[in-house]
Every structure is written in C-alpha cells, then in structure tokens.
Amino acid sequence: MESNCDTLTLLLAAKEIALAAGDIHLRYFRDPDLRIDAKFNDSDIVTTADKEAESFIIGEILSRFPDSEILSEESGEGGNVRARLRWIIDPLDGTTNFSQGLPMFSVSIGVQVDGLDTVGVVYAPKLGELFEAVAGKGAYLNGRPIECSGKRRLAEAVVATGFPVDKDTNPDNNLSQTVRIAPKLRGLRRLGSAALDLCYVAAGFLDGYWEMNLHEWDVAAGRLIAAEAGALYSLWRPDRGISAVAGSPDIFTQLSLELMKQH
Numbered sequence: 001m002e003s004n005c006d007t008l009t010l011l012l013a014a015k016e017i018a019l020a021a022g023d024i025h026l027r028y029f030r031d032p033d034l035r036i037d038a039k040f041n042d043s044d045i046v047t048t049a050d051k052e053a054e055s056f057i058i059g060e061i062l063s064r065f066p067d068s069e070i071l072s073e074e075s076g077e078g079g080n081v082r083a084r085l086r087w088i089i090d091p092l093d094g095t096t097n098f099s100q101g102l103p104m105f106s107v108s109i110g111v112q113v114d115g116l117d118t119v120g121v122v123y124a125p126k127l128g129e130l131f132e133a134v135a136g137k138g139a140y141l142n143g144r145p146i147e148c149s150g151k152r153r154l155a156e157a158v159v160a161t162g163f164p165v166d167k168d169t170n171p172d173n174n175l176s177q178t179v180r181i182a183p184k185l186r187g188l189r190r191l192g193s194a195a196l197d198l199c200y201v202a203a204g205f206l207d208g209y210w211e212m213n214l215h216e217w218d219v220a221a222g223r224l225i226a227a228e229a230g231a232l233y234s235l236w237r238p239d240r241g242i243s244a245v246a247g248s249p250d251i252f253t254q255l256s257l258e259l260m261k262q263h
C-alpha cells in the first residue's frame with residue numbers, strides 16, 4: 001500500500017480533522033443567531049455550522065491527500081473518481097438536534113481504500129465522545145476498546161430508530177414498523193444522529209438500531225465501528241435509500257426478521 005493509503009496515517013488524519021470540525025460545531029452550538037435553512041422540506045435542514053464544518057473538512061482532506069475522491073452531504077461528489085481513497089463525510093449528523101440545542105450530534109468521517117471500509121471516525125463534541133475503528137483492528141471510544149452488548153432477546157433490548165424526511169407525504173415512513181416492533185422491546189429511542197446510533201450499538205449503549213432512507217454519509221463510519229465491535233450490520237430492503245439494521249448478533253437477527261415480515 002502506498003504511503004498516503006497507510007491506515008494509521010488515515011486514522012490520525014481523520015481524527016484530527018473530526019476533532020477540529022467538532023470545535024466548529026461548538027462555536028455555533030446554542031447560538032441564538034444560528035442560521036437554519038430548509039432543504040427538501042421543513043424537516044430537512046442545514047445550518048452555518050454544517051457548511052463551515054464541511055468546507056473545513058474537505059479543505060483539510062484535499063491538502064493532506066490530494067488524490068482523493070470525496071462524497072460529502074452538502075456538496076455531493078468531488079475530487080478524483082479514480083482515486084484509491086474515498087472519503088465519505090457527514091459534516092454534522094444530527095442537525096435537527098444541533099439546531100434545537102440538543103447535544104446528540106456528531107461529525108462522521110469514513111474512509112474507503114479501493115472500495116473497502118477501512119477507517120471510521122465519529123466524534124460527538126458536546127458529549128466528548130470520539131469513536132474510531134480501523135478494519136480488522138477493533139473499535140474504540142476515547143481510546144478504550146468497545147464491544148457490542150450480549151443481549152439475547154428483544155424483550156430486554158433497547159433499540160433506536162429514525163424517520164425519513166419525507167414522512168409527511170410518504171406513508172412508507174417507518175411508522176408501521178415502529179408500531180409493530182416497539183411493544184416487543186424494553187425500550188425504543190429516537191436519538192437523532194444515525195452515525196451515533198451505530199456507534200452506540202458498537203459500545204453496547206444500544207442493543208440494536210434500524211432506519212430507512214439513509215445516505216452513505218450517515219453510515220460509512222458507523223457501520224465499520226459497529227462491525228469492529230462485534231455487531232452485525234446489514235440492509236433490510238433495497239428500495240428505500242440505505243435501509244440499515246444493526247445490532248448485537250441475536251438482536252440483529254430478531255430485528256431483521258421483524259423488518260422482513262413487512263415493508
């Protein structure tokens with residue numbers, strides 16, 4: 001592997017960049033003058049912090065790794081599509097929480113080498129939580145190894161989900177799945193940052209997670225972190241964006257079966 005694809009170099013860069021992007025978030029957090037704009041509809045928003053964090057992250061990546069392909073939420077595809085390195089970025093995951101002054105938000109940076117998930121970093125600056133993983137090397141929270149939970153039954157599982165931005169106009173909006181699955185769980189949560197949901201499965205703070213209509217930038221880092229912590233991750237349907245399910249092995253299996261029963 002050539003030097004700029006060295007996984008340790010990539011990990012250190014992703015962590016440094018995520019930490020600095022988190023500082024940008026914190027500068028705007030609970031600012032009464034924060035600018036909030038609607039994108040697709042009123043449930044799909046972007047703030048100055050998303051945009052500033054994104055331009056900082058992309059600038060840093062391209063100055064350190066000029067031969068990179070980049071996919072980032074607010075600016076889409078960029079860089080060299082033939083590059084071995086592909087950076088998949090959500091500059092601020094959990095913008096609705098952020099815009100409300102709620103602390104569950106993060107920056108998510110996933111790096112693929114030759115199409116394979118290789119490095120994942122998710123940093124939640126207000127919570128002081130830095131999750132990281134390198135393929136084959138385990139997952140860590142603030143430098144300590146993490147493992148998914150060992151829960152066996154849905155009845156003892158605490159699981160998170162989320163709802164798509166077109167929930168007001170499209171009845172295929174996860175409400176029917178939620179109504180069916182929620183009563184079988186110890187608890188259902190809607191935390192509001194898909195990247196953190198996956199990291200919380202990795203750390204055993206959640207036992208499972210499912211959602212529909214996600215994007216690559218929501219899951220690229222978190223799915224590697226979850227897998228490296230022993231959790232399972234998969235797609236539960238092919239026709240609604242990235243519809244992801246993750247969990248400790250037994251909970252993942254039971255959640256997947258529930259989700260297959262009905263779209």
Ligand code: IPD
Pocket residue numbers: 045073090092093094095096161162163164165191192193194195211213214218
């Ligand atoms: C959103 C969050 C949320 C999920 C949405 C995502 P954003 O990302 O991850 O938890 O339910 O589907 O779009 O817009 O805050 O980056």
Ligand code: CA
Pocket residue numbers: 090092093094194217218
């Ligand atoms: Ca997101």
Ligand code: CA
Pocket residue numbers: 050073090091092093094095
């Ligand atoms: Ca985002």
